[in-house]
Amino acid sequence: MATETHGVSREAVGSGTLASSTGVWMLVGLAILLAAPFVLYPVFLMKVLCFALFACAFNLLIGFAGLLSFGHAAFFGGAAYITAHTVKVWGLSPELGILLGAAFSATLGLVFGMLAIRRQGIYFAMITLALAQMIYFMALQLPFTHGEDGIQAVPRGMLFGVIDLTQPLAMYYTVLVVFLFGFIVIWRTVHSPFGQVLKAIRENEPRAISLGYRTDQYKLLAFVLSAALTGLAGGTKAIVFQLATLTDVQWQMSGEVVLMTLLGGMGTLFGPVIGAALVVTLENYLAATNLPVPVVIGTIFVVCVLLFRRGIVGEIIARMRSRRG
């Protein structure tokens, strides 16, 4: 008990310097993101950003509320289908399509959440997985999704009727704005009283209940928020790649986002971004080699879990803290 309070007070003392260093890191990150498309291939970067937002949204749930959802593919892929369909068939503008996708995921998240948060741990994960599988089979069967062909040739269109998204740079900066919006929402959430309660629930739910918090409502809100942001990422991805297919709703996608979050560092703000960038880069660059991609990524995952459980960013933060302390 004594060590625990000691740890908390040290964190409180160090939070001033940590916050300012976070600010510096954010500026550095922003500068890199602004300059990146001039060095790296824009479509690849957009993919990284979409997955980074996806992983951040997922991390909001597992890292800060302690809920391991194994059904996030349903929100990601579901939103992609809704965005692709509304933009291609209904002829909506891309921003409306993405918003509708996110709204769909939020609604779906509300339904999933209400059912799933009644249980904890592995049961929670299994319920989300089961519900997500139902969405997968609907995506496979419903006529508007076109089965395994997916919805292809989705037009990128004009953002707000002015910005031509067929230009790679315009598309990139649009995705960047979407990503930053999502990231700031998550950052604000985590650093708000609401976020503090979530962390309290993560650490000790009975104690949070005894303090008078209705933990179910907090968890549900976190779940819906995570689902909505995941949908935002999924819808954006559908516009970037101009397609929505079964890959995004398959349960493997739920696993992939767990992998990204754990690799980068669960419960850290930047961890999921780094993790997503790493996994997407590996998938892309290993594709041109003779190595079997899933095996390599699996091996990296095993090594990561065995050697540095906090993930890349988590490990760096821990090192910095221990050096200071």
Add this chain to the structure above:
Amino acid sequence: MIARLLTGAALAALAVGTTAVGTAHAQQGKVSGDVIKIGVLNDRSGLYADLGGEGSVVAVRMAVEEMGGKVLGKSIEVIAADHQNKPDIGSNISREWIDRDGVDVIVDVPNSGVALAVQEVTREKKKVFLAEGPATSRLTGDACSPTGVHWAYDTRALAVGTGRAMVQEGGKSWFFLTADYAFGHQLEADTAAEVKKAGGTIKGSVRAPLNTADFSSFLLQAQSSGADVIGLANAGGDTITSIKQASEFGLMQGGKQKLAGLLIFLSDVHALGLQVSQDLVLTTGFYWDMDNEKRAWSEKYKAKTGKMPTMVQAGSYSAVRHYLKAIEAAGTDDGPAVVAKMKEMPVNDMFAKNGKILANGRMVHDMYLARVKKPSESKGPWDYYEIIRTIPGDEAFASIAESGCKLTQ
């Protein structure tokens, strides 16, 4: 539209002709990036790795070697990547290949979802797409592209081949075991239509969910239907599982009923073994042991890979060879011009005799109805098929009017 395409092609050919007469330098300037880059994009680690994978890359290299490694005095480079059966990865790689690496043609691309994505990218960038791996006939139907050519087979050819030819072989009544999603429904509907057209009857069908582990109830239903032919309108793991279990039920050994696989490759039969897959009937676009030319090429291929080629791998060779010949004839590697030239030239190689490419991009060639040999009939490894019937290309593949391709309207 055809007229416009033809005039376009003629003009391009004329322009090329005059420059060719002009100077050699001008002609060399027609090759973008001073190198012909071929990108083989397929599944190299998953369930389609055996039917395409590295084998397709080897086959493409063989086509390049045959051309002496050079076209129009420019060297030819072959690169490969694994799309991991994810359309976004496939689309990303093809964009990056075309934008950054200067790839001129994308080859193979099994998995219809990925292939349709690549079709859109190549259409937008005006680069050539030679599809051997994917099955969907939409590539030359509603999703057809002026620079897309579909080579080895498609769902329509499989349906016609197996459906019509089986009825002609005496399999009058059919029962379908269908994978319960769009692909399965489509394959069943196409095949059923052909069966009826040829005078056969449909006794019924049963739909099994995707990735079913236990087909016994479905197979018993099929068995008790008394139909002459049980059509497997499924793919991949479902096909393998259903064939294995059908063999355990002794479905084919009874001699009364025949099992017809609608999407089966030589590599599947190799994996299943003859004991399990014997007497299965299927349609293929290529079999190595048919004539001397095919045997010679396939032996050469086998020396490099240790396996006999599937129709996808042999098709990759044939398509790339024809593509390179068209570059030579057109004097340029400009996508639309080369494909226009490819459509003018007949395809004559070990894969196809007098094959022709329709305006919608469909390469029309003969297909074959094959029966898998019994273990006692097989003379050795890879001696798997007995060709029962040749299906003329015009019968197997849809005509332009039937295809619904908008390019030609």
